Amino acid sequence: MSYLQGSMSTLKMSSYVATCINNQSISTAAYQNVGLDGAMDTNVNTFGTTPTASTSTDRILLPAGKYFIQARLAIYRSSSSTWGGQWYIFKRSGASNVQVGYEGRRYGIVYIGDPQKTSSARAYVESDGTTEIGVEAQAINATITLNSTATYGAQYSGKSRILIWRVL
Amino acid sequence: MSYTPPPNYPLLGFVQATAINGAVQDLVFDVPNDMETTEAAGRTECRVNSLVIIRPSRSNDDPGQPASSYWPTTDTTVDQAYQGKVSNETTWFNHSSPEAMTYSDHIDVTGGPSLGSGSIHFTNYSHAQIWRTG
Numbered sequence A: 001m002s003y004l005q006g007s008m009s010t011l012k013m014s015s016y017v018a019t020c021i022n023n024q025s026i027s028t029a030a031y032q033n034v035g036l037d038g039a040m041d042t043n044v045n046t047f048g049t050t051p052t053a054s055t056s057t058d059r060i061l062l063p064a065g066k067y068f069i070q071a072r073l074a075i076y077r078s079s080s081s082t083w084g085g086q087w088y089i090f091k092r093s094g095a096s097n098v099q100v101g102y103e104g105r106r107y108g109i110v111y112i113g114d115p116q117k118t119s120s121a122r123a124y125v126e127s128d129g130t131t132e133i134g135v136e137a138q139a140i141n142a143t144i145t146l147n148s149t150a151t152y153g154a155q156y157s158g159k160s161r162i163l164i165w166r167v168l
Numbered sequence B: 001m002s003y004t005p006p007p008n009y010p011l012l013g014f015v016q017a018t019a020i021n022g023a024v025q026d027l028v029f030d031v032p033n034d035m036e037t038t039e040a041a042g043r044t045e046c047r048v049n050s051l052v053i054i055r056p057s058r059s060n061d062d063p064g065q066p067a068s069s070y071w072p073t074t075d076t077t078v079d080q081a082y083q084g085k086v087s088n089e090t091t092w093f094n095h096s097s098p099e100a101m102t103y104s105d106h107i108d109v110t111g112g113p114s115l116g117s118g119s120i121h122f123t124n125y126s127h128a129q130i131w132r133t134g
Helices: none
Strands: A002-004 A014-020 A024-026 A036-045 A065-072 A084-093 A096-107 A121-127 A132-140 A144-146 A161-166 B010-016 B020-022 B038-040 B043-055 B058-061 B067-071 B084-086 B100-107 B110-115 B120-122 B127-132
Touching (some): A024 A132, A036 B100
Antiparallel strands (some): A014 A161, A024 A144, A065 A121, A065 A161, A084 A132, A096 A121, B010 B127, B058 B120, B067 B084
Protein backbone atom coordinates (compact mmCIF):
# COMPACT_ATOMS: atom_id res chain seq x y z
CA MET A 1 0.00 0.00 0.00
CA SER A 2 1.44 3.34 -0.95
CA TYR A 3 0.58 6.83 -2.03
CA LEU A 4 2.16 8.06 -5.24
CA GLN A 5 3.10 11.70 -5.28
CA GLY A 6 2.95 13.35 -8.69
CA SER A 7 6.38 14.85 -8.41
CA MET A 8 8.85 14.55 -5.55
CA SER A 9 10.04 18.07 -6.26
CA THR A 10 6.74 19.63 -5.18
CA LEU A 11 6.59 18.02 -1.75
CA LYS A 12 6.85 20.15 1.35
CA MET A 13 6.93 18.80 4.85
CA SER A 14 8.53 19.57 8.18
CA SER A 15 9.02 17.25 11.12
CA TYR A 16 10.06 18.08 14.66
CA VAL A 17 10.44 16.20 17.94
CA ALA A 18 9.83 17.89 21.28
CA THR A 19 11.11 16.14 24.40
CA CYS A 20 10.10 16.09 28.05
CA ILE A 21 11.73 16.52 31.43
CA ASN A 22 13.08 13.54 33.35
CA ASN A 23 11.57 11.90 36.41
CA GLN A 24 8.24 13.76 36.42
CA SER A 25 5.83 12.23 38.90
CA ILE A 26 2.27 11.82 37.63
CA SER A 27 -0.51 11.13 40.12
CA THR A 28 -3.93 9.57 39.82
CA ALA A 29 -5.66 12.68 41.12
CA ALA A 30 -6.19 14.58 37.87
CA TYR A 31 -4.68 15.19 34.46
CA GLN A 32 -1.61 17.38 34.72
CA ASN A 33 0.73 19.03 32.25
CA VAL A 34 3.60 16.93 30.95
CA GLY A 35 6.76 18.96 31.50
CA LEU A 36 8.74 19.99 28.42
CA ASP A 37 12.52 20.36 28.45
CA GLY A 38 12.44 23.09 25.80
CA ALA A 39 14.17 21.11 23.06
CA MET A 40 12.76 21.00 19.54
CA ASP A 41 14.69 18.64 17.30
CA THR A 42 14.18 19.32 13.60
CA ASN A 43 14.36 16.31 11.28
CA VAL A 44 13.37 17.99 8.04
CA ASN A 45 12.11 21.51 7.49
CA THR A 46 11.05 22.44 3.97
CA PHE A 47 8.49 24.92 5.32
CA GLY A 48 11.27 26.80 7.08
CA THR A 49 9.35 27.36 10.31
CA THR A 50 9.92 25.87 13.75
CA PRO A 51 7.55 25.41 16.69
CA THR A 52 8.67 26.80 20.03
CA ALA A 53 8.51 24.82 23.28
CA SER A 54 8.10 26.75 26.51
CA THR A 55 9.42 25.27 29.73
CA SER A 56 7.43 27.78 31.78
CA THR A 57 4.01 26.91 30.33
CA ASP A 58 4.81 23.39 29.06
CA ARG A 59 3.14 24.33 25.79
CA ILE A 60 4.32 24.42 22.18
CA LEU A 61 3.56 27.40 19.94
CA LEU A 62 2.82 26.29 16.38
CA PRO A 63 3.56 28.60 13.42
CA ALA A 64 0.60 29.01 11.06
CA GLY A 65 -0.05 25.73 9.28
CA LYS A 66 -1.63 22.30 9.56
CA TYR A 67 -0.12 19.62 11.76
CA PHE A 68 -0.35 16.01 12.78
CA ILE A 69 0.78 15.51 16.38
CA GLN A 70 1.72 12.20 17.97
CA ALA A 71 2.72 11.99 21.64
CA ARG A 72 4.14 8.89 23.23
CA LEU A 73 5.14 8.82 26.88
CA ALA A 74 7.69 6.59 28.57
CA ILE A 75 6.04 5.54 31.83
CA TYR A 76 7.63 3.68 34.73
CA ARG A 77 6.75 2.23 38.09
CA SER A 78 8.85 -0.31 40.01
CA SER A 79 5.93 -2.41 41.10
CA SER A 80 4.18 -5.62 40.18
CA SER A 81 0.83 -4.22 41.23
CA THR A 82 -1.77 -2.72 38.94
CA TRP A 83 -0.69 0.57 37.40
CA GLY A 84 -0.79 2.48 34.16
CA GLY A 85 -1.04 5.89 32.57
CA GLN A 86 -3.10 7.73 29.99
CA TRP A 87 -2.58 11.03 28.23
CA TYR A 88 -3.93 13.30 25.53
CA ILE A 89 -2.89 16.26 23.40
CA PHE A 90 -4.58 19.53 24.26
CA LYS A 91 -5.06 22.79 22.45
CA ARG A 92 -5.00 25.97 24.51
CA SER A 93 -8.27 27.89 24.39
CA GLY A 94 -8.33 31.05 26.48
CA ALA A 95 -7.21 29.93 29.91
CA SER A 96 -8.22 26.31 29.38
CA ASN A 97 -6.70 23.18 27.91
CA VAL A 98 -9.09 21.44 25.53
CA GLN A 99 -8.45 17.84 24.50
CA VAL A 100 -8.02 17.21 20.78
CA GLY A 101 -7.66 13.90 18.97
CA TYR A 102 -7.34 10.52 20.62
CA GLU A 103 -5.90 9.43 23.95
CA GLY A 104 -2.88 7.18 24.45
CA ARG A 105 -2.67 4.58 27.21
CA ARG A 106 -0.13 2.09 28.57
CA TYR A 107 -0.17 -0.19 31.56
CA GLY A 108 2.27 -2.14 33.69
CA ILE A 109 2.56 -5.76 34.65
CA VAL A 110 -1.12 -6.28 35.38
CA TYR A 111 -3.73 -5.68 32.71
CA ILE A 112 -5.84 -2.69 33.76
CA GLY A 113 -8.95 -3.50 31.78
CA ASP A 114 -10.78 -1.89 28.92
CA PRO A 115 -10.68 0.24 26.98
CA GLN A 116 -7.41 -0.60 25.31
CA LYS A 117 -5.89 2.35 23.48
CA THR A 118 -2.91 2.99 21.27
CA SER A 119 0.51 3.70 22.74
CA SER A 120 0.47 7.25 21.37
CA ALA A 121 -1.99 10.11 21.63
CA ARG A 122 -2.76 11.53 18.17
CA ALA A 123 -4.30 14.74 16.96
CA TYR A 124 -4.68 16.98 13.92
CA VAL A 125 -4.30 20.67 14.67
CA GLU A 126 -4.63 23.75 12.48
CA SER A 127 -2.74 26.77 13.72
CA ASP A 128 -3.25 30.45 12.90
CA GLY A 129 0.17 31.21 14.29
CA THR A 130 -1.00 31.70 17.87
CA THR A 131 -2.12 28.15 18.58
CA GLU A 132 -0.47 26.37 21.49
CA ILE A 133 -0.58 22.66 22.20
CA GLY A 134 0.67 20.40 24.96
CA VAL A 135 0.13 17.04 26.63
CA GLU A 136 -1.71 16.19 29.83
CA ALA A 137 -1.29 12.88 31.60
CA GLN A 138 -2.88 11.01 34.48
CA ALA A 139 -1.78 7.88 36.29
CA ILE A 140 -4.08 4.90 36.75
CA ASN A 141 -4.28 3.24 40.19
CA ALA A 142 -0.82 4.33 41.33
CA THR A 143 1.65 7.15 40.80
CA ILE A 144 3.94 6.73 37.79
CA THR A 145 7.15 8.40 36.66
CA LEU A 146 7.71 9.84 33.17
CA ASN A 147 11.16 9.55 31.60
CA SER A 148 12.52 7.72 34.61
CA THR A 149 16.28 7.61 34.91
CA ALA A 150 16.05 4.71 37.35
CA THR A 151 17.53 1.35 36.44
CA TYR A 152 15.27 -0.33 33.86
CA GLY A 153 13.81 3.09 33.05
CA ALA A 154 14.27 5.09 29.88
CA GLN A 155 17.42 3.32 28.75
CA TYR A 156 15.34 0.19 28.18
CA SER A 157 12.27 1.82 26.71
CA GLY A 158 13.18 5.16 25.22
CA LYS A 159 12.04 8.58 26.31
CA SER A 160 8.81 10.48 25.95
CA ARG A 161 8.46 12.49 22.75
CA ILE A 162 5.99 14.68 20.94
CA LEU A 163 6.30 14.20 17.19
CA ILE A 164 5.04 17.14 15.15
CA TRP A 165 4.49 16.91 11.40
CA ARG A 166 3.68 20.05 9.50
CA VAL A 167 1.95 18.95 6.31
CA LEU A 168 0.51 22.21 4.93
CA MET B 1 20.36 18.43 -24.61
CA SER B 2 18.09 16.34 -22.44
CA TYR B 3 15.71 16.67 -19.55
CA THR B 4 15.68 14.24 -16.64
CA PRO B 5 12.40 14.36 -14.74
CA PRO B 6 12.46 14.13 -10.94
CA PRO B 7 12.08 10.62 -9.50
CA ASN B 8 8.52 9.46 -9.21
CA TYR B 9 8.74 7.02 -6.31
CA PRO B 10 5.72 6.48 -4.09
CA LEU B 11 5.65 9.18 -1.46
CA LEU B 12 4.18 7.35 1.51
CA GLY B 13 3.77 3.66 2.21
CA PHE B 14 4.85 0.59 4.13
CA VAL B 15 7.53 -2.05 3.72
CA GLN B 16 7.35 -5.33 5.60
CA ALA B 17 9.86 -7.56 7.34
CA THR B 18 10.21 -11.29 6.84
CA ALA B 19 9.20 -13.21 9.97
CA ILE B 20 12.17 -14.34 12.09
CA ASN B 21 12.90 -15.96 15.40
CA GLY B 22 15.78 -13.96 16.76
CA ALA B 23 16.87 -10.56 18.00
CA VAL B 24 15.38 -7.25 16.94
CA GLN B 25 18.52 -6.22 15.07
CA ASP B 26 18.01 -9.28 12.86
CA LEU B 27 14.78 -7.84 11.48
CA VAL B 28 15.10 -7.13 7.78
CA PHE B 29 12.56 -5.07 5.89
CA ASP B 30 12.93 -6.94 2.64
CA VAL B 31 9.34 -6.96 1.39
CA PRO B 32 9.06 -3.67 -0.53
CA ASN B 33 5.41 -3.99 -1.52
CA ASP B 34 5.27 -1.27 -4.16
CA MET B 35 7.61 1.17 -2.40
CA GLU B 36 10.56 0.36 -4.68
CA THR B 37 12.97 -0.13 -1.79
CA THR B 38 15.97 -2.43 -2.13
CA GLU B 39 17.66 -4.57 0.49
CA ALA B 40 21.16 -5.98 0.79
CA ALA B 41 22.95 -7.47 3.80
CA GLY B 42 20.11 -6.50 6.11
CA ARG B 43 20.04 -2.85 5.09
CA THR B 44 17.02 -1.44 3.29
CA GLU B 45 17.54 1.54 1.00
CA CYS B 46 14.71 4.08 0.92
CA ARG B 47 16.26 5.82 -2.14
CA VAL B 48 15.83 9.32 -0.69
CA ASN B 49 15.74 10.84 2.77
CA SER B 50 12.57 9.76 4.51
CA LEU B 51 10.81 9.86 7.82
CA VAL B 52 11.04 6.24 8.91
CA ILE B 53 8.95 4.70 11.68
CA ILE B 54 9.39 0.99 12.40
CA ARG B 55 6.81 -1.08 14.25
CA PRO B 56 7.87 -4.66 15.07
CA SER B 57 5.17 -7.25 15.72
CA ARG B 58 5.85 -10.07 18.20
CA SER B 59 3.96 -13.33 18.36
CA ASN B 60 5.78 -15.12 21.16
CA ASP B 61 8.90 -15.19 23.29
CA ASP B 62 11.32 -17.87 24.27
CA PRO B 63 11.00 -18.86 27.96
CA GLY B 64 13.50 -16.16 28.93
CA GLN B 65 10.87 -13.61 27.95
CA PRO B 66 13.09 -11.02 26.32
CA ALA B 67 12.11 -7.43 25.81
CA SER B 68 14.19 -5.27 23.51
CA SER B 69 14.68 -1.66 22.60
CA TYR B 70 15.96 -0.52 19.23
CA TRP B 71 16.58 2.24 16.72
CA PRO B 72 15.85 2.17 12.97
CA THR B 73 19.48 2.87 12.04
CA THR B 74 22.87 3.18 13.67
CA ASP B 75 22.64 6.97 13.36
CA THR B 76 20.15 7.49 16.18
CA THR B 77 21.55 5.23 18.87
CA VAL B 78 22.43 8.08 21.18
CA ASP B 79 18.95 9.57 21.33
CA GLN B 80 16.41 7.80 23.52
CA ALA B 81 13.59 9.97 22.20
CA TYR B 82 13.83 8.08 18.91
CA GLN B 83 14.05 4.67 20.56
CA GLY B 84 11.28 2.06 20.43
CA LYS B 85 10.56 -0.94 22.62
CA VAL B 86 8.93 -4.27 22.08
CA SER B 87 7.74 -5.53 25.44
CA ASN B 88 7.69 -9.18 26.40
CA GLU B 89 4.58 -11.11 27.30
CA THR B 90 4.70 -10.48 31.04
CA THR B 91 6.15 -7.00 30.63
CA TRP B 92 8.50 -5.06 32.85
CA PHE B 93 8.34 -1.83 34.80
CA ASN B 94 8.79 0.54 31.89
CA HIS B 95 6.66 1.19 28.85
CA SER B 96 6.77 3.54 25.93
CA SER B 97 5.77 2.52 22.41
CA PRO B 98 6.99 0.09 19.76
CA GLU B 99 7.53 2.93 17.32
CA ALA B 100 11.17 3.81 16.72
CA MET B 101 11.75 6.63 14.29
CA THR B 102 14.43 8.44 12.36
CA TYR B 103 15.03 10.63 9.33
CA SER B 104 17.26 8.69 6.99
CA ASP B 105 17.70 7.26 3.50
CA HIS B 106 17.90 3.71 4.83
CA ILE B 107 16.73 1.25 7.50
CA ASP B 108 19.21 -0.91 9.39
CA VAL B 109 17.79 -1.85 12.77
CA THR B 110 20.14 -1.49 15.72
CA GLY B 111 19.37 -3.21 19.01
CA GLY B 112 19.51 -1.24 22.26
CA PRO B 113 19.35 -2.44 25.87
CA SER B 114 17.32 -5.60 26.35
CA LEU B 115 16.01 -7.64 29.26
CA GLY B 116 15.52 -11.38 29.57
CA SER B 117 17.11 -13.98 27.34
CA GLY B 118 16.33 -15.98 24.26
CA SER B 119 14.66 -15.09 21.00
CA ILE B 120 11.61 -13.08 20.04
CA HIS B 121 9.27 -14.41 17.39
CA PHE B 122 8.77 -11.48 15.05
CA THR B 123 5.93 -11.78 12.57
CA ASN B 124 5.69 -10.43 9.07
CA TYR B 125 3.28 -7.84 10.42
CA SER B 126 6.48 -6.05 11.42
CA HIS B 127 6.64 -3.08 9.12
CA ALA B 128 8.26 0.26 8.47
CA GLN B 129 6.43 3.37 7.42
CA ILE B 130 8.36 5.44 4.93
CA TRP B 131 7.46 9.04 4.18
CA ARG B 132 9.79 10.26 1.47
CA THR B 133 10.78 13.89 1.49
CA GLY B 134 13.21 13.90 -1.41
